[in-house]
Amino acid sequence: MDGGSEKVKNGDHVNGALKKCLEEKKAGGGDAADGNRCKPKIEALENSLFPKKKPITPLRLRSGSLTDRSAMKYDGKTSLLLLLVGYCLLMPLISSFASTLEYDYYRESCPQALHIIRSTLRRIYDRNSTVAPAILRLVFHDCFVKGCDASVLLDRTVFMGSEKDTLPNQSLKGFDDIDLIKSELEDACPGVVSCADLLVVAARESVVLAGGPFYPVHTGRKDSDHSYPEVSYELPSPLDDLPTTIARFASRGFTEKETVTLLGAHSTGMIHCKFFERRLYKFGGTDQPDPSMDPEFVDFLRSVCNTNQTQTQGHSPSASPAASPSSSKVAEERSMKMDYEGRGSGFGILYYRGLLQGKGIMFVDQQLTAGEETANWVRQYASDASMFHRDFAKVMMKLSSTQVLSGLSGEVRTNCREVSSSLW
Numbered sequence: 001m002d003g004g005s006e007k008v009k010n011g012d013h014v015n016g017a018l019k020k021c022l023e024e025k026k027a028g029g030g031d032a033a034d035g036n037r038c039k040p041k042i043e044a045l046e047n048s049l050f051p052k053k054k055p056i057t058p059l060r061l062r063s064g065s066l067t068d069r070s071a072m073k074y075d076g077k078t079s080l081l082l083l084l085v086g087y088c089l090l091m092p093l094i095s096s097f098a099s100t101l102e103y104d105y106y107r108e109s110c111p112q113a114l115h116i117i118r119s120t121l122r123r124i125y126d127r128n129s130t131v132a133p134a135i136l137r138l139v140f141h142d143c144f145v146k147g148c149d150a151s152v153l154l155d156r157t158v159f160m161g162s163e164k165d166t167l168p169n170q171s172l173k174g175f176d177d178i179d180l181i182k183s184e185l186e187d188a189c190p191g192v193v194s195c196a197d198l199l200v201v202a203a204r205e206s207v208v209l210a211g212g213p214f215y216p217v218h219t220g221r222k223d224s225d226h227s228y229p230e231v232s233y234e235l236p237s238p239l240d241d242l243p244t245t246i247a248r249f250a251s252r253g254f255t256e257k258e259t260v261t262l263l264g265a266h267s268t269g270m271i272h273c274k275f276f277e278r279r280l281y282k283f284g285g286t287d288q289p290d291p292s293m294d295p296e297f298v299d300f301l302r303s304v305c306n307t308n309q310t311q312t313q314g315h316s317p318s319a320s321p322a323a324s325p326s327s328s329k330v331a332e333e334r335s336m337k338m339d340y341e342g343r344g345s346g347f348g349i350l351y352y353r354g355l356l357q358g359k360g361i362m363f364v365d366q367q368l369t370a371g372e373e374t375a376n377w378v379r380q381y382a383s384d385a386s387m388f389h390r391d392f393a394k395v396m397m398k399l400s401s402t403q404v405l406s407g408l409s410g411e412v413r414t415n416c417r418e419v420s421s422s423l424w
């Protein structure tokens with residue numbers, strides 16, 4: 001076994017121990033995921049995902065170095081210059097320390113915060129399981145646009161446009177569910193828990209509910225006082241080819257591998273026919289379907305999206321319940337269920353296997369098999385569920401920490417749809 005798979009195994013082991021701890025604590029009626037009891041296991045999981053580097057031994061200063069007083073023959077001007085340079089270099093460093101996220105940031109201000117998020121989300125999920133993929137997608141659309149600052153949740157006002165109204169965000173869902181969770185938080189701890197933290201924690205829970213891995217989420221994010229509709233157009237499109245997708249993710253600091261991993265989120269949820277219909281009939285200006293698609297799968301998707309035909313069953317991914325009624329209005333609303341029929345190890349692995357068989361629903365998904373490096377990762381994830389779960393956990397932690405506001409930057413909104421500072 002190579003070193004990489006050894007680490008995967010360790011990660012699995014720690015994740016298993018953590019899950020056990022959480023279950024035991026839950027059976028005991030408490031909330032453990034972020035409580036003290038499971039903290040050592042959460043830290044062990046973090047260590048297995050991100051092994052700590054050895055501390056660097058400080059270099060001994062040799063005589064004759066810059067700190068050697070005898071060598072300091074600077075005049076007043078040089079000292080002032082050095083002071084200025086030092087100030088300029090250190091200030092960003094100091095403020096970046098001040099703005100670091102923390103483990104269990106709300107432990108004193110609102111110790112029940114994470115329990116409230118988790119239990120409310122689970123209550124909603126029990127009634128309507130579409131909440132989980134909806135919130136997972138929301139966090140991506142939030143974090144990709146100016147960082148994880150809940151800007152995507154803001155409604156339009158007379159002074160400010162809203163990200164929600166832009167084309168890439170028009171089919172986002174889950175806003176009411178976020179409102180419900182926020183109102184529970186506000187009842188318990190008014191004005192304390194940010195919408196940005198709410199969203200990343202709820203997304204983590206959503207991944208777990210969808211059969212994906214648990215990953216630790218540090219907290220302390222603040223909310224933006226601004227929405228960025230113009231930046232929303234930088235979100236990837238379902239019609240993008242591979243180089244464009246790679247470039248878009250690279251612009252946010254993600255590697256090719258991480259891009260492949262992140263798209264594994266398409267293991268769960270729904271996708272409307274309008275996002276892939278052109279692939280089925282008139283691909284690339286021809287009268288033919290996309291040649292990279294499996295022909296039987298093309299027929300299947302045509303039957304799902306065509307309101308005149310009856311629904312076909314028995315394929316994976318399966319036709320969605322939303323695809324049953326047959327009025328013309330519903331034609332637009334027809335959708336494919338991306339749930340690749342798996343819980344536990346099914347999350348991810350079936351999505352990548354589907355890609356290898358030409359059964360990617362959106363062009364952007366199928367394109368992952370078009371590049372040498374990306375196709376290599378697709379193949380690896382299709383055969384190694386634990387490697388995918390470990391990488392997905394890591395990349396979701398990275399996504400959740402993208403360009404956050406913290407410390408003195410940003411605010412805590414009391415209503416996720418409106419900024420709290422009165423100017424807007």
Ligand code: HEM
Nearest residue numbers: 133134136137140171236237238262265269270271272275
């Ligand atoms: C190239 C990048 C991506 C593109 C072009 C893309 C595009 C889309 C589109 C068009 C849909 C269908 C929406 C609908 O029918 O209403 C969708 C669904 C979804 N996307 Fe993505 N996506 C991308 C990456 C991601 C990432 C990185 C995540 C999360 C980490 C994600 C999570 C989801 C989820 C969970 C759904 C299902 C939503 C639901 O059922 O409500 N997507 N995506």
